[in-house]
Amino acid sequence: MKLFFVILICKLLKFIGGIIGKGSSLPGQIALKLYPNILSKIKLPxxxxxxxxxxxxxxxxxxxxxxxxxxxxxxxxNKEGSNQIEGVTTLVLSNCTLGGKMNSDILLIESDERYARxxxxxxxxxxxxxxxxxxxxxxxxxxxxxxxxxxxxxxxxxxxxxxxxxxxxxxxxxxxxxxxxxxxxxxxxxxxxxxxxxxxxxxxxxxxxxxxxxxxxxxxxxxxxxxxxxxxxxxxxxxxxxxxxxxxxxxxxxxxxxxxxxxxxxxxxxxxxxxxxxxxxxxxxxxxxxxxxGNYMLKNGRIMQFRLGSHYGTLLTSKHENSVSYDQSLKYIASRNEPCSVIVIVDAISRKYFTGETSWLWDINFDHLNSKNVRNIYLTGTYVNDLALRFSFTDIDQGKIKPIADIQQCIDYIKENGDEKLYCVTCFSDKEKLLSRVEVL
Amino acid sequence: MAIKILHLYNNLMNLYGEYANVSILARHLSQQGLEAEITRTDSCSYVSLDDFDFIYIGSGTEAAQKKALADLMNKKDEFCAAAKGGKAMLLTGNAFEMLGKSVTDAYGKRCDALGLCDFETTESYEKRLTGDAICKCDFLTEPFVGFINKCSTTTRTENPLFTMQMGYANNTSEPYEGCRFNNVFATHLIGPVLVKNPHFTAYIIKLITKDIKGFEYKEIVNQYEHGSYEITLRELRNRLNKSAD
Missing domain, CATH: 3.40.1190.10 (Mur-like, catalytic domain)
Structure with missing residues (x-):
């Protein structure tokens, strides 16, 4: 009987959350408070x-x-990406009957690596x-x-x-x-x-x-x-x-x-x-x-097209504090062979927590941008000095590097200058600072 | 005139971009009109510590640190003699722990360490202690900024390097962090500590050039280094004030 009520509460919270646009981990969090081992009671696919x-x-x-x-x-x-136990609980309970049986053929879980246990x-x-x-x-x-x-x-x-x-x-x-x-x-x-x-x-x-x-x-x-x-x-x-x-x-x-x-x-x-x-x-x-x-375009918004003045641009959402993710984006830009300029934004290092830690910039191989097709490299955001300092240790022609601390000023400057293709490399935590200032296509 | 720098365990103990400490030092030396001659190695067997003006070791995984320590123990006496003789060294992250009497891992296995200082370190696999840091020292007016990322507790450090204003100390019962022995500076701060703290880099440069005849240190302000330091300190202080409210 308890199972029935907890599932019902979770479904209701999920429904209300959906209307008011709240996160997907809260319903699961409450369900777990009421019934800590509820996940072991569900009949899974x-x-x-x-x-x-x-x-x-x-x-x-x-x-x-x-x-x-x-x-x-x-x-x-869990398409919203709530990948710790609370999010997984929301996922499971909102997709099962009130009797506690999941009604899909397959349960597919994105799981956070540290909390999977x-x-x-x-x-x-x-x-x-x-x-x-x-x-x-x-x-x-x-x-x-x-x-x-x-x-x-x-x-x-x-x-x-x-x-x-x-x-x-x-x-x-x-x-x-x-x-x-x-x-x-x-x-x-x-x-x-x-x-x-x-x-x-x-x-x-x-x-x-x-x-x-x-x-x-x-x-x-x-x-x-x-x-x-x-x-x-x-x-x-x-x-x-x-x-x-x-x-x-x-x-x-x-x-x-x-x-x-x-x-x-x-x-x-x-x-x-x-x-x-x-x-x-x-x-x-x-x-x-x-x-x-085949030809599947991911819908998770990590790659987006935009226009800024006479420039067409592509946002390559990368992860701050993750040098491999940056390296992949930088290599992709260099491989495109088209004349382009690059914008790197490091403003808020994380959207979930505060840190001023920038060691990871030294683990990124920014020399990937030492490529003929790259014209200008615009650096912007709170940590613009850290970026400029890191770039000063690359072999890239320093004349190409343009640090402009204020994001609005940086975007305005680019808008007024040139018409080459743009690539913006930044994180989830900072991508809206670009997207809110350009025309998203 | 070349200043000889030894970057020990440059692959093994290079978890958070530590190589940049040596790069920035070389740049500052060149701005002073001096050349830096850098030796990088993952084993001390092939080098004589006495040949160098400055020795640097960065942070590694717990396993890598044990491997590096086992290697360095082969030169324990040479290392301690150099430290006692006033050689300038910087050990960051868990390299700091190598200076003590021992490091005990999370499973209770004890490794003898260099024994230059009396402190002892114990690791845990339960929790990682990570967080931004503001640290005061007694030889510079400006504080240090940085980040602590460790899984250990260090007890009985008699000559700590820092008093912490923000961030994890050596252990929970006192606000002190790191240690200093003559010109050996050791701290759990990770990453490019010299990049983030240009005042300390200047201090190190003065220290390793003090015996060069006819050399006079020139004050040079590197705009980006200075800007990075000021903004990081501002952001960390804002954070500290916010959490105090």
């Missing part, structure tokens, strides 16, 4: 797919949902996709190894892991387990023989601490590695990008499924591959996956 990792959670989940729904399956997932205490995912572990929000996360430890407590024996074989630390989760599936990207034309980041988190083996050698890198420490001391190496993959033509914008999975890309960044390739792996396991065939995800 046969497939429970969880996705976690430093980058790509939201995008991967969105693509998995799209593929499954296009193939006739009903999916409940609390969520998966009450039920275990049947499948668990782990995308990558990078230096991400270290002001809260400490470091990737620290997150690894926290995440390891969320993994149970009855869960099948689906891991990124190209990330050495993530691959370690597969140690001593039998049915783990790996996904990875083969050597491509775009593969590198060196690490193109400012730092190298793949230099030492996460298992024994010995030195590792890479056959190739896709970006940062993601690639094909082998430890010279203990022999730990990239695992054999069941789901593999076997070929990619980035000029044409198409990848091939497992040698036969061609998927055209709406966006050619390497992290998009990994997100699609992870989604392909999860959906294959959920019983969708490769051909059907390929046709439902």
């Amino acid at each position: 046969e497939f429970i797919i969880a996705v976690t990792g430093s980058n790509g959670k939201t995008s991967t989940v969105e693509m998995i949902a799209k593929i499954l729904q296009s193939n006739g399956k009903s999916v409940a997932y 609390y969520t998966f205490k009450y039920f275990h995912p049947t499948h668990y996709v782990i995308t990558n572990l990078y230096r991400d929000q270290l002001t809260r996360n400490g470091h990737p190894q620290w997150v690894y430890e926290a995440l390891s407590h969320s993994i149970h024996d009855d869960t099948q892991l689906i891991l990124n074989a190209d990330d050495p630390l993530v691959s370690c989760f597969g140690a001593g387990r039998e049915n783990t599936l790996f996904f990875g990207v083969d050597k491509l034309k775009s593969s590198l023989t060196y690490n193109d980041g400012v730092y190298n988190d793949g230099i030492y083996c996460p298992v024994c601490g010995g030195r590792m050698t890479y056959d190739y890198y896709h970006y940062n420490h993601i690639g094909s590695y082998c430890c010279n001391t203990c022999g730990f190496k990239k695992a054999d993959t069941s789901f593999t990008v076997t070929d990619a033509d980035m000029d044409k914008g198409e990848i091939t999975i497992n040698g036969k499924f061609n998927i055209p890309l709406a966006f050619t960044g390497m992290y998009n390739v990994y997100n699609i591959l992870a989604a392909f792996a999860a959906c294959s396991v959920a019983g969708v065939d490769g051909k059907a996956i390929a046709s439902s995800i």
Whole structure:
């Protein structure tokens, strides 16, 4: 009887929250207060797919949902991205009957990497996709190894892991387990023989601490590695990008499924591959996956088009405190070959908490912008000095670098000057400061 | 005239952009008309500590710190003799802990440390202590700004470097942070501490150039460094005042 009422309360709160535009974690939070182990009392669907990792959670989940729904399956997932236990509780309770039975075929969960152990205490995912572990929000996360430890407590024996074989630390989760599936990207034309980041988190083996050698890198420490001391190496993959033509914008999975890309960044390739792996396991065939995800434009607002004066622009939402995310955006800009200018905004480092920490700027390889097609680099926001100082240590012609502290003044200046393509690189916490001042297309 | 800088464990202990401490030092030296000769290595076996004017070690994961410490213990006597002889050094993040008697990990395993100072450090896997910091020291009028990111408690530091105005101290029973031994400066502040605190960089430069005959330090204000410091201090103070209200 208690279950009935708590579910009812949660559904009502979710409904009211939807009307007044309130967040999606509060109903779950209240449900958990009333009934702390409620998640263990719900009859869950046969497939429970969880996705976690430093980058790509939201995008991967969105693509998995799209593929499954296009193939006739009903999916409940946390599209608002409330990914701690409260948000997951809201998701589960608002999608179940008052008797406590979830009525979708598949429960799909984006899970925060540090707090997953609390969520998966009450039920275990049947499948668990782990995308990558990078230096991400270290002001809260400490470091990737620290997150690894926290995440390891969320993994149970009855869960099948689906891991990124190209990330050495993530691959370690597969140690001593039998049915783990790996996904990875083969050597491509775009593969590198060196690490193109400012730092190298793949230099030492996460298992024994010995030195590792890479056959190739896709970006940062993601690639094909082998430890010279203990022999730990990239695992054999069941789901593999076997070929990619980035000029044409198409990848091939497992040698036969061609998927055209709406966006050619390497992290998009990994997100699609992870989604392909999860959906294959959920019983969708490769051909059907390929046709439902081809040219898919993500709806989560991370890439947006805008106009400012005579300029057309693209916002590449990146994450402050996450050098890999920045590096990917910068490389994408340099790869476009069109004359352009770049705006970097660092104003509020986080939307969720306060910090003045800017060490992460030194982990970003801004030299990716040392490219002929890049004309001007506008720096703006509270931490404009930190940005300008960081750029003064690049090989970029310092004449291209234009720090303008005030965001409005910076945007006005760009509006009055030139008509070249613009790219804006900034975080969720700061993107509205651009979008509110331009014409969003 | 070249100033010789040793960046020890430049890969192993480089978790928060620490390499920039050495870059900024080299730039400041060049502004003073001096050349910086930088040696970077992940093992002290191949270097003689005495050859250098300045030694820097940054922060690493708990595992990396143990690995670095095991390596540095091979040169324990040489390291301590250099410190006692007045060699200038900076240890940031958990490199600071290496100066004490021991570091005990979260599972209770105790590692002997350099023993230059009497303090002891214990790690925990329960909670990470992270937060912005404003720190006062007794040798500079302007405070330091930065960030603490650690999972340990350090007890019995007799010569702390800082009194904390904001942020985590060595332990919860006193407001002191880091330690100083002669010209060895050690703090749990992470990342590019010298980039964020130009007054301290100037202090270090004066320290390592004081014996150069005929050299006179020139005051140089680097606009972006100064701006970064002022704005960070302003933001942190605003935050501190807000939480006091």
